[in-house]
């Protein structure tokens with residue numbers, strides 16, 4: 001799905017770039033993809049995708065063994 005019409009960025013590209021670079025800011029993700037935002041209308045949606053990406057990849061602690 002296209003998220004940024006100005007740059008033609010898809011949700012999958014945003015997610016992959018945010019995960020690979022550990023990026024949490026949509027502007028930084030766009031710059032890593034090659035071009036920063038233009039109109040900026042897509043930034044809230046991009047932020048939601050990035051936030052979801054990092055939640056999915058967050059480390060889940062294992063339960064500690066009982067003593």
Ligand code: FES
Pocket residue numbers: 003004005006007036037038039040041042043
């Ligand atoms: S739609 Fe993304 S900067 Fe315009």
